[in-house]
Amino acid sequence: MKVLFTHEVFPPEAFGGGELVVFEIVKKLIANGFDIKVLTTGNPKIKEYDGIQTIRLPVNRYLMNLAAPWIYRHSKDCDLIQTNNYNACYSSFLAGKWAKKPVVCLVHGMYGDRWIDMRGQVFGRLSKWIEKFQICQKYDKIIFLSEHARKEGIKIGIPKRITEVIKPGIPHGFESYKMGKKEHFVLFVGRLAKQKGLDYLIAAAKELPDVKFLLAGRGEEEKRLKSIAPPNVEFLGFVSQKELIELYAKAQIFCLPSVGEGFGLVLLEAMASGCAIISTIDIDQEGILIKPKSSEQIKNAIEFLLDNPAKAIKIGEKNRRLAKRFTWDKFLKRLIKVYNSIA
Numbered sequence: 495m496k497v498l499f500t501h502e503v504f505p506p507e508a509f510g511g512g513e514l515v516v517f518e519i520v521k522k523l524i525a526n527g528f529d530i531k532v533l534t535t536g537n538p539k540i541k542e543y544d545g546i547q548t549i550r551l552p553v554n555r556y557l558m559n560l561a562a563p564w565i566y567r568h569s570k571d572c573d574l575i576q577t578n579n580y581n582a583c584y585s586s587f588l589a590g591k592w593a594k595k596p597v598v599c600l601v602h603g604m605y606g607d608r609w610i611d612m613r614g615q616v617f618g619r620l621s622k623w624i625e626k627f628q629i630c631q632k633y634d635k636i637i638f639l640s641e642h643a644r645k646e647g648i649k650i651g652i653p654k655r656i657t658e659v660i661k662p663g664i665p666h667g668f669e670s671y672k673m674g675k676k677e678h679f680v681l682f683v684g685r686l687a688k689q690k691g692l693d694y695l696i697a698a699a700k701e702l703p704d705v706k707f708l709l710a711g712r713g714e715e716e717k718r719l720k721s722i723a724p725p726n727v728e729f730l731g732f733v734s735q736k737e738l739i740e741l742y743a744k745a746q747i748f749c750l751p752s753v754g755e756g757f758g759l760v761l762l763e764a765m766a767s768g769c770a771i772i773s774t775i776d777i778d779q780e781g782i783l784i785k786p787k788s789s790e791q792i793k794n795a796i797e798f799l800l801d802n803p804a805k806a807i808k809i810g811e812k813n814r815r816l817a818k819r820f821t822w823d824k825f826l827k828r829l830i831k832v833y834n835s836i837a
Contacts, residue, residue, distance in 0.1 A: 599631075600639075698796065703726055746800070765820075767814070
């Protein structure tokens with residue numbers, strides 16, 4: 495089967511977990527005999543990456559919304575278009591209609607009303623409308639990475655009959671991670687961006703001056719977050735995979751205070767490392783589920799786990815057992831079944 499993948503960014507460029515998920519899927523499909531090419535943005539001189547054929551449009555990733563003619567042209571010899579929200583999905587939908595090709599959309603995240611918190615009343619409401627318009631089209635299938643995310647999609651009007659939940663595998667595989675001797679600090683891993691809810695984590699840190707917080711990652715909000723963070727918050731910047739594995743292994747608590755994500759691969763990494771998890775996202779992990787935008791709930795959850803270290807360890811051990819269920823082989827089997835049903 496020949497599949498055209500469309501995504502606004504593709505390695506070697508990457509802004510977050512979405513690009514890593516797409517890259518992993520493409521690699522696994524090629525290994526299973528699929529003929530794949532990827533249409534994305536970037537330097538047109540880069541014709542392939544890690545053996546993957548790429549077509550790169552020399553435009554800003556937001557202009558992928560206007561890429562329907564290019565997607566149409568490159569989809570003619572394909573059996574199916576696999577797209578991803580945000581900026582590539584509507585143009586792929588249009589191209590699929592023109593070329594009479596089935597289109598599968600993978601939803602990495604939705605923000606809904608939370609756009610207003612991130613971008614203000616005017617641009618936030620516009621972003622909310624655009625998001626709904628992009629996703630609520632008649633795709634042949636819409637894939638969510640968790641049941642929690644699918645429920646959010648159905649709320650905004652996506653028919654349940656065209657949805658599927660397929661949970662991704664652990665980045666680099668379960669065997670790459672370990673549970674070490676746990677230390678009393680709170681770990682966050684990810685892009686330092688508005689949607690990660692780090693303002694609320696930092697507000698909680700101010701209320702817990704004796705607790706150490708480690709933030710691993712870079713991003714557009716880094717300078718501002720550093721300016722408001724108390725002394726017990728340490729910004730680690732870019733961390734290598736080897737260093738990251740050690741951090742996860744030692745962290746007693748992993749906190750993901752995101753205001754809008756469909757899954758969060760870092761949760762899988764934390765689970766595989768035996769961390770007790772505090773998160774706004776539910777992927778069936780063990781730990782404490784909190785509401786978005788609540789520094790009070792973050793503070794209370796951290797205090798509870800640090801005051802009950804034996805319970806925190808048990809939670810981490812259960813997470814490590816649960817993490818074994820998340821494999822890319824399972825994901826791929828389900829995805830191929832979807833492709834065969836509509837191609």
